[in-house]
Amino acid sequence: MNKNIDVLVIGSGQAGLTMGYYLQQTKRSFVLVDACNQIGDVWRNRYDSLVLFSPRNYSSLPGMTMPGNPEGFPTKDEFADYLERFAKYFSIPVQLNTKVERLEQVDGKYKAITSNGTFMATNVVVATGPFQKPVIPKVKGIDSKRIFQIHSSEYRRPSQLPKGSVLVVGGGNSGTQIAAELSKNRQVYLSTGHEIIFIPHRILNRSIFWWLDTLRFSKISVDAKLSQFLKKTEPVIGMELKSLIASGMVKIKERTISIHDQEIKFQDGAKIKVDSIIWATGFDFDFSWISIPGVLDHNKPIHQRGVSPVKGIFFLGLPWLSRVGSAQINGLKHDAKFLSKYLN
Numbered sequence: 001m002n003k004n005i006d007v008l009v010i011g012s013g014q015a016g017l018t019m020g021y022y023l024q025q026t027k028r029s030f031v032l033v034d035a036c037n038q039i040g041d042v043w044r045n046r047y048d049s050l051v052l053f054s055p056r057n058y059s060s061l062p063g064m065t066m067p068g069n070p071e072g073f074p075t076k077d078e079f080a081d082y083l084e085r086f087a088k089y090f091s092i093p094v095q096l097n098t099k100v101e102r103l104e105q106v107d108g109k110y111k112a113i114t115s116n117g118t119f120m121a122t123n124v125v126v127a128t129g130p131f132q133k134p135v136i137p138k139v140k141g142i143d144s145k146r147i148f149q150i151h152s153s154e155y156r157r158p159s160q161l162p163k164g165s166v167l168v169v170g171g172g173n174s175g176t177q178i179a180a181e182l183s184k185n186r187q188v189y190l191s192t193g194h195e196i197i198f199i200p201h202r203i204l205n206r207s208i209f210w211w212l213d214t215l216r217f218s219k220i221s222v223d224a225k226l227s228q229f230l231k232k233t234e235p236v237i238g239m240e241l242k243s244l245i246a247s248g249m250v251k252i253k254e255r256t257i258s259i260h261d262q263e264i265k266f267q268d269g270a271k272i273k274v275d276s277i278i279w280a281t282g283f284d285f286d287f288s289w290i291s292i293p294g295v296l297d298h299n300k301p302i303h304q305r306g307v308s309p310v311k312g313i314f315f316l317g318l319p320w321l322s323r324v325g326s327a328q329i330n331g332l333k334h335d336a337k338f339l340s341k342y343l344n
């Protein structure tokens with residue numbers, strides 16, 4: 001069955017839902033489609049102990065404040081349930097269990113072939129998230145069968161790992177949180193190719209998000225010189241790992257360069273033996289389902305503040321779409337509101 005609409009939004013995470021909120025205020029017909037079977041599943045499927053680094057008052061979508069202590073930090077399931085309530089409250093039309101398998105241009109419109117019907121739309125907003133395809137670097141000896149290895153996206157809880165020491169590779173927010181959790185009952189090594197910059201959750205009794213807002217950091221555009229610097233040095237929010245490193249519970253190692261059986265070698269020549277490795281080495285985009293010339297360059301979206309040079313195609317929720325917080329809950333609304341003006 002072909003459904004004809006003004007706007008198709010692909011993805012019903014925080015980005016898709018925020019777009020839906022602004023579309024509700026227009027006369028355009030629209031629908032959100034999502035491959036998952038429950039709104040918020042991306043969050044439910046993240047590791048059990050995950051607590052958001054943004055407090056509730058900076059984890060709310062427009063028009064609906066997250067209930068609970070505004071200065072407190074929501075759990076991942078709490079945030080997932082909030083997203084679901086948000087969609088219901090604003091009656092945002094969402095069709096779940098609908099994976100877009102191909103997006104093409106037909107007679108000036110866009111045709112989305114999905115696992116659950118075909119849609120024809122004048123505009124398409126791609127809100128499929130910043131973390132699509134897990135990346136594990138091609139380290140020499142990576143196929144060693146003597147070590148249990150998973151990507152951070154598959155990590156749920158410590159009991160998943162065999163007994164013994166673990167190497168977490170990657171010094172970003174996920175890697176550092178997982179390393180801190182595992183260090184409670186085993187030796188943990190954390191391998192990182194750069195110095196970790198920690199920023200506390202609170203400074204002078206105010207949330208770091210309050211400071212970023214007040215000092216107007218969150219408004220700095222992607223093109224500003226400061227943004228170029230910040231892009232290279234994504235800080236870790238929270239100081240827990242810093243004290244675990246100081247007490248020796250987590251040992252920092254340089255970049256991982258090779259694996260031989262259970263032995264890991266690092267850039268400075270140091271070697272250790274471990275039982276498990278968690279690759280917290282990030283994600284790549286996967287837009288292989290978009291078959292429209294001019295939209296992608298080597299699988300990366302071509303856009304200016306989310307507006308594609310191909311009329312009627314838009315991206316939302318990508319890191320640095322327009323500013324530092326573009327892929328975060330609180331930073332999205334500016335981009336969604338901006339895009340809503342460009343729709344045909």
Ligand SMILES: Cc1cc2nc3c(=O)[nH]c(=O)nc-3n(C[C@H](O)[C@H](O)[C@H](O)COP(=O)(O)OP(=O)(O)OC[C@H]3O[C@@H](n4cnc5c(N)ncnc54)[C@H](O)[C@@H]3O)c2cc1C
Nearest residue numbers: 011013014015034035052053054099100128129317328329
């Ligand atoms: C561990 C972790 C912790 C984080 N903590 C915070 C935090 O505390 N605060 C904060 O502001 N940000 C945080 N972030 C960053 C960001 O807020 C989240 O990554 C968030 O999930 C991004 O929302 P999104 O809507 O852009 O994408 P997603 O939540 O990834 O949603 C994308 C949706 O698109 C769907 N989809 C994908 N491809 C298709 C397709 N082809 N067809 C149909 N549907 C499709 C998916 O099923 C999914 O539901 C965190 C990220 C991670 C990884």
